Amino acid sequence: MKRRRFSIALALGAAGALSGCLPAYRKMPEAARVSVPDAWRESVPGTASIDPHWWRAFGDPVLANLVQAALARNSDVLIAVARVDEARAQAELAESARLPALNAALGVQAGHTLTATGIGTSRSIQPGLQASWEPDLFGRIRNQIRAASLQYQASQAERDAAALTVAASTVQNYVALLALDAQLTITRETVASRSEALRLAQDQARVGYISQLQLTQAESEYQSVLGAIPELELAVRRQENAVRLLAGELPGEVARGAGFTALRLPPVPAVLPSQLLARRPDVAQRELLLAASDAALALRRQAFLPQVSLSAQLGSLFVNALDYDPVTVWSLGGSVLAPLFTGGRLSAQYEAAASQRDQAAFAYRRTVLTAFSEVENALAGVPRLAEQVDHASRRRDILGRSLGYATDRYQAGYASYLEQLDAQRNLFQVELNLVTLRRTQIENLIALYRALGGGWVSR
Numbered sequence: 001m002k003r004r005r006f007s008i009a010l011a012l013g014a015a016g017a018l019s020g021c022l023p024a025y026r027k028m029p030e031a032a033r034v035s036v037p038d039a040w041r042e043s044v045p046g047t048a049s050i051d052p053h054w055w056r057a058f059g060d061p062v063l064a065n066l067v068q069a070a071l072a073r074n075s076d077v078l079i080a081v082a083r084v085d086e087a088r089a090q091a092e093l094a095e096s097a098r099l100p101a102l103n104a105a106l107g108v109q110a111g112h113t114l115t116a117t118g119i120g121t122s123r124s125i126q127p128g129l130q131a132s133w134e135p136d137l138f139g140r141i142r143n144q145i146r147a148a149s150l151q152y153q154a155s156q157a158e159r160d161a162a163a164l165t166v167a168a169s170t171v172q173n174y175v176a177l178l179a180l181d182a183q184l185t186i187t188r189e190t191v192a193s194r195s196e197a198l199r200l201a202q203d204q205a206r207v208g209y210i211s212q213l214q215l216t217q218a219e220s221e222y223q224s225v226l227g228a229i230p231e232l233e234l235a236v237r238r239q240e241n242a243v244r245l246l247a248g249e250l251p252g253e254v255a256r257g258a259g260f261t262a263l264r265l266p267p268v269p270a271v272l273p274s275q276l277l278a279r280r281p282d283v284a285q286r287e288l289l290l291a292a293s294d295a296a297l298a299l300r301r302q303a304f305l306p307q308v309s310l311s312a313q314l315g316s317l318f319v320n321a322l323d324y325d326p327v328t329v330w331s332l333g334g335s336v337l338a339p340l341f342t343g344g345r346l347s348a349q350y351e352a353a354a355s356q357r358d359q360a361a362f363a364y365r366r367t368v369l370t371a372f373s374e375v376e377n378a379l380a381g382v383p384r385l386a387e388q389v390d391h392a393s394r395r396r397d398i399l400g401r402s403l404g405y406a407t408d409r410y411q412a413g414y415a416s417y418l419e420q421l422d423a424q425r426n427l428f429q430v431e432l433n434l435v436t437l438r439r440t441q442i443e444n445l446i447a448l449y450r451a452l453g454g455g456w457v458s459r
Contacts (some may be wrong), residue, residue: 022302022305023347023350026357028361032365034368034369036273036274036277040273041380042376042379042382050269050271052455052456054266054449055167055170058263058442059262060263062255063174063257066243069248069249070166070170071166071167077162079162080155081159083155084152084156087152088152088155091145091149091152095145097134097144098136101133103129103130105129105130105313106128107126110124111123124317124319126315126316126317130311133310138302140299140305143298143299144299146292150292151289154285157281158281158282160456164453168449168454169246170243170247172443173239173242175263176239178256179436180235180236182259182260184229184232184233184236187428201417210416217421218417225428240253260435268445269449277371279453279455279456281453283371286364290361290364292360293356293357296357297357300346300349300352303350304346307338308335309335309336310333310334312330312332312333315328317329378444378448382444382445385440389441399427399430400427403420403424
């Protein structure tokens with residue numbers, strides 16, 4: 001009994017001595033810390049809250065169906081879902097280390113050997129149970145479980161970030177498709193009006209009312225607008241394929257809703273800077289990965305401590321004539337594995353884990369800074385793009401009146417045909433630019449909703 005107590009005391013004393021060999025904990029670098037601003041640089045013009053299904057605010061049911069299809073079938077989302085399943089399994093694997101392991105064993109042996117009395121044959125069968133367990137004396141298993149659990153939560157946030165990206169990309173690509181449709185319609189209408197004007201110009205050139213220079217310029221302008229149609233048709237086809245790719249479908253035609261001009265502008269949401277970090281899944285993912293890397297660092301630090309293992313074995317031994325009278329065999333034991341000399345391997349592993357934790361800290365800082373920058377850029381675009389669209393709309397109206405004046409002057413003989421042609425060219429260009437500006441305005445709102453997390457909430 002005294003010898004047993006002495007052995008236990010010796011083991012505990014050795015463990016205590018080895019615990020003094022732990023490396024100093026390396027703190028997170030100060031440069032990785034980031035402060036949250038009190039207010040946005042740009043004033044928030046709205047007070048609306050973010051709907052998790054924010055794309056419905058555009059008022060296009062076709063768009064809503066496309067987004068739902070993309071969230072269900074997009075390859076990136078499905079990959080992220082599979083990663084969640086993998087991380088869940090890894091977390092369950094880490095959790096299993098808390099419990100003892102129990103295995104069934106069966107040993108069978110036969111021998112034909114020369115003995116003192118002659119040749120002998122022996123057979124033995126030994127069934128049994130083996131159990132082993134590692135008590136978590138220093139928290140190694142606990143940190144391992146914590147790291148795996150945080151990785152699992154980070155994979156969930158990554159999945160949600162992928163879903164947000166796919167939803168925003170689907171909305172953006174669909175809006176781009178409708179904008180191309182609108183520009184194609186404007187171009188075809190312009191071609192029709194130019195065709196009629198060119199026919200009149202050709203008649204007037206034959207009778208000498210206008211010069212050949214004016215006629216050739218009219219023909220050149222007509223061909224220029226006519227050549228824009230196949231270019232826009234090609235862009236429409238490619239944009240349709242891009243939308244279907246996001247929805248996880250083969251290339252093909254995409255259904256449209258009411259049209260580009262019928263799209264409603266969603267309200268500008270109001271979110272405080274202090275709320276942003278809790279509303280973005282990519283920030284949550286980086287924060288969880290940072291915590292997981294910190295747990296992995298603690299795990300590497302605990303590798304300097306002893307590892308205790310307990311084992312037990314119980315079975316029966318059947319040998320030849322003992323077929324019906326087996327011998328019960330059992331054993332109990334324990335072991336302590338303590339590192340004494342590893343050639344610097346443990347120190348190197350700890351330093352590598354500390355560097356990985358620092359990288360995760362800087363990655364978190366970069367994601368936070370990017371998040372604030374994206375919100376500020378989108379907020380800055382809301383009033384300025386609205387102002388640009390307003391000016392472009394006014395200019396379109398003015399150029400529409402200018403074309404009417406130029407046509408009247410030309411028909412009355414006060415101006416050349418080139419004046420009317422120039423007015424037509426300016427109106428056509430500003431109508432295309434207005435569609436592009438309105439598309440940019442909508443894309444800026446999409447970017448704002450995405451930058452604010454799209455109504456995401458942590459699960």
